[in-house]
Amino acid sequence: MKMEVHGRACSSETAQSEEEMDLRRGPWTVEEDLVLMNYINSHGEGRWNSLARCAGLRRTGKSCRLRWLNYLRPDVRRGNITPEEQLLILELHSRWGNRWSKIAQHLPGRTDNEIKNYWRTRVQKHAKQLQCDVNSKQFKDVMRYLWMPRLLERIRAAAGNSPTAAPNLAECGTLAGGDPTVGFGGGAEEDKGGDGIQGDVAMEMAGGGWPEGAPSPGGYAYQGLPELEQCWGLGGETSENWWNMEDIWHLL
DNA sequence: AAAAATTACAACCGCAGAGGG
DNA sequence: ACCCTCTGCGGTTGTAATTTT
Numbered sequence: 001m002k003m004e005v006h007g008r009a010c011s012s013e014t015a016q017s018e019e020e021m022d023l024r025r026g027p028w029t030v031e032e033d034l035v036l037m038n039y040i041n042s043h044g045e046g047r048w049n050s051l052a053r054c055a056g057l058r059r060t061g062k063s064c065r066l067r068w069l070n071y072l073r074p075d076v077r078r079g080n081i082t083p084e085e086q087l088l089i090l091e092l093h094s095r096w097g098n099r100w101s102k103i104a105q106h107l108p109g110r111t112d113n114e115i116k117n118y119w120r121t122r123v124q125k126h127a128k129q130l131q132c133d134v135n136s137k138q139f140k141d142v143m144r145y146l147w148m149p150r151l152l153e154r155i156r157a158a159a160g161n162s163p164t165a166a167p168n169l170a171e172c173g174t175l176a177g178g179d180p181t182v183g184f185g186g187g188a189e190e191d192k193g194g195d196g197i198q199g200d201v202a203m204e205m206a207g208g209g210w211p212e213g214a215p216s217p218g219g220y221a222y223q224g225l226p227e228l229e230q231c232w233g234l235g236g237e238t239s240e241n242w243w244n245m246e247d248i249w250h251l252l
Numbered sequence: 253a254a255a256a257a258t259t260a261c262a263a264c265c266g267c268a269g270a271g272g273g
Numbered sequence: 274a275c276c277c278t279c280t281g282c283g284g285t286t287g288t289a290a291t292t293t294t
Contacts, residue, residue, distance in 0.1 A: 027262070027288090049279065061279075066263065069281095101282060116283075117261055125259090 024058040028067050032057060036064055037072055070111045077109030081118055083158070087151040089115055090123075090143050097135075 024032075039055035045068060048061030057064060070076070081089070085107055092103040098119075100112035107115065123143075127134035130142070 025264075047279085060264095062265090062281090063263075065280075070262075098283065112282075113262075120284095121260060 022058060023060060025063075028071075032059070033067070033072055036068060040068060040072075066113075070113045075109050076111065081110075081114075083151045083154045085110065087148060087155065089118065090148055090151070093119065093123075094140060094143065 028036075035055055035057055039051065039057075043051070043054075045051070045065075048065040050061075052059050052061045052064045055064075059067075088107055089103060092106055096102055098116075100116045100119075104110055104112040104115050124134050127136075127139050130139060132139045
């Protein structure tokens with residue numbers, strides 16, 4: 001990363017020590033948001049510590065950066081996580097674990113913070129309900145063989161019914177038989193480390209070609225699980241008692 | 253209607269790595 | 274080679290909003 005700490009001095013820099021005395025914390029005000037947005041619009045982002053001083057914000061550079069990246073940036077997407085995004089998050093997390101920023105790179109407009117929050121509030125909650133660790137094989141199997149096929153089914157249904165759903169589906173790459181360079185298809189942007197998304201899982205999910213030795217989801221996942229839909233916001237009303245441990249484990 | 257519990261999200265903290273002096 | 278500053282990341286906490294009792 002490029003450092004230009006001394007590259008662009010500002011007149012208020014000499015007052016740094018005094019300002020450090022009463023740095024603001026906590027929620028940002030509308031006025032602060034405006035100041036930050038205006039400053040970044042005219043000067044660009046980066047060099048957050050000096051930016052904070054020059055903009056006259058009594059905030060740390062870190063705080064300014066976080067506010068901009070997670071909230072004020074124009075391309076930040078707000079609102080519910082779509083089934084496509086849920087599917088991507090589940091898949092990417094199974095590959096990369098808690099590498100939120102990396103996962104976020106594959107969900108345009110979503111921040112690592114948002115994805116992390118989603119994971120903690122939704123996914124981990126249900127792992128807790130199942131009384132298993134979110135990183136356990138059992139829970140991963142549930143994700144892979146129950147939730148993900150179900151999500152895919154919903155995505156496909158939406159794509160069939162609504163023309164506007166198609167572009168979102170395409171983001172899932174080979175899942176939808178779309179551009180293999182995007183999303184699940186792996187592509188030019190994959191890591192050198194070889195932990196990129198490979199086609200196998202995507203094809204399993206897309207084509208129903210389940211891995212050898214894996215429990216067939218056909219008789220279960222596709223019979224319809226309204227509880228799952230409710231749980232993941234795919235269906236109508238929500239329900240907390242959305243599944244039963246025994247029902248699930250005897251099928252796995 | 254009010255209190256308690258839960259959920260969702262924004263923000264902070266500590267750390268590691270990069271780069272300049 | 275070492276120190277300092279800055280950035281970015283992941284973990285955690287605080288709190289407003291919502292739901293349940």
